[in-house]
Amino acid sequence: MxxxxxxxxxxxxxxxxxxxxxxxxxxxxxxxxxxxxxxxxxxxxxxxxxxxxxxxxxxxxxxxxxxxxxxxxxxxxxxxxxxxxxxxxxxxxxxxxxxxxxxxxxxxxxERFLPFPGWTLSGVFGAGGLQALVKGGLNVKNKRIVVAGTGPLLLAVADYLNSKGANVVAIVEQASARNINRFALGLWNSPAKLIQAAALKKRLFRIPYLTNTWIANVTCGSPRVSKGVTSNAAIKSLSLNLNRNGKTQTIECDHLACGFHxxxxxxxxxxxxxxxxxxxxxxxxxxxxxxxxxxxxxxxxxxxxxxxxxxxxxxxxxxxxxxxxxxxxxxxxxxxxxxxxxxxxTAFALRGELKTLADNATIVCRCEDVQYEKLAAFDDWRTAKLQTRCGMGPCQGRICGPATEFIFGWKPGPVRPPIFPVKLENL
Ligand SMILES: Cc1cc2nc3c(=O)[nH]c(=O)nc-3n(C[C@H](O)[C@H](O)[C@H](O)COP(=O)(O)OP(=O)(O)OC[C@H]3O[C@@H](n4cnc5c(N)ncnc54)[C@H](O)[C@@H]3O)c2cc1C
Known part of the structure; x- marks a missing residue:
């Protein structure tokens, strides 16, 4: 050693x-x-x-x-x-x-992820996750991307993707316009942040910023055939159904970048x-x-x-x-x-409606493939974990733990070593 x-x-x-x-x-x-x-x-x-x-x-x-x-x-x-x-x-x-x-x-x-129908489809990324992939070399030039969820990270990610030639179709923010405006007004005593926010707004002004809106579900959209590409090689798109002030709106895109603060x-x-x-x-x-x-x-x-x-x-x-x-x-x-x-x-606090996005078949624990329906039968994290293996996969509950805490109000259990998966020889 x-x-x-x-x-x-x-x-x-x-x-x-x-x-x-x-x-x-x-x-x-x-x-x-x-x-x-x-x-x-x-x-x-x-x-x-x-x-x-x-x-x-x-x-x-x-x-x-x-x-x-x-x-x-x-x-x-x-x-x-x-x-x-x-x-x-x-x-x-x-x-x-x-x-x-x-x-x-x-x-x-x-990032915090919340499960919704379709969140495990290929083409759906974490917002910061997609940004990290692009920083690592993924090419998003001309890709139609929706950035969704909540928090200022969405703006930073949209700005970054935009600068890399992506076509950011919309920023979908669950917080209300009233909360965001109140937050923005509070920036008057932080001139540096105000300048940053104004510069960001200017760079993103062409992109619709849909407040009070969240993803209800995602399905595979119709294949998109671009010029010079044969139909076999058609690019699969995603079809996003948004809940916008109680009404449904559908957007087609190539990638969804989604994160909830x-x-x-x-x-x-x-x-x-x-x-x-x-x-x-x-x-x-x-x-x-x-x-x-x-x-x-x-x-x-x-x-x-x-x-x-x-x-x-x-x-x-x-x-x-x-x-x-x-x-x-x-x-x-x-x-x-x-x-x-x-x-x-406070401005980007999660709204209660997001607790009901998952349907019975929605996978909540991606590592162990545990569906919402199986988890809903339990009262606490520990029992659900013992009975379903939720949170026992490679991410050790880093993704499903915060999601179940929000959806079911379950408190996380004690932390035990190793806190990350480790090769047996290194243990
Ligand atoms: C995915 C993501 C993307 C973000 N993108 C932006 C952005 O574009 N612009 C912006 O203003 N803010 C962004 N933020 C917010 C930003 O992270 C914070 O504002 C700021 O960087 C926090 O700094 P920090 O040092 O506290 O944490 P971080 O910058 O997260 O640094 C923590 C470091 O510790 C490492 N680490 C954690 N655990 C261990 C361990 N057990 N062993 C060894 N190393 C470990 C992590 O890998 C990381 O490198 C992002 C946040 C996330 C989660």
Missing amino acids: NRNASDILIVGGGAAGMSAAFAATSGGGTNITIVDDNPHLGGQIWRAELGKVRNADAAKLIEAIEAGRIGVVNSAQVFAAVSENKLLAETPNGTTEFEYKKLIIATGAR LVPNTELAALLGCKIEDGFVSVDGFQRTSLNNVYCAGEPTAIGGVEASLVEGKIAGYAAADNEERSRELFTKRDKTRRFGNALN
């Missing part, structure tokens, strides 16, 4: 983890390591395009990391804890044990025994968790966007490097980003 020892270990190389590392070096002399499961640093926003990042903060972070002041271990997924100050990660070269004096958890968030990745924190409250890791002003020498920053503590992750990362980094004065200077800024996050979560 490989071994790595650091004074400060940071799990997660996104905005929060990178800024934590950067702040932690400010004291000088500390041995800092970032471990991340992706081949490149940058997290959800920057990982595939670090070289082209326009954000000044990110550019500074990358420069510091490239200068070698911070150790980086990529393609390493932390899956278990062996003792109070040792974690295990699976890497392409087997297992590595990471020993630390202080730990900063910056594991980010993932974000779910925090709290598994590692929960595994270590950090206090989790209302689904988020509980932290104090210095981003300290309930465990000694364990800090948490970014989306696991609250879904608040990239600025919140950056500032929380800095606070945690300074605090872990015993530079609490510098941390304290950032409290006001962090509290402002938290207010923004709260407003965001």
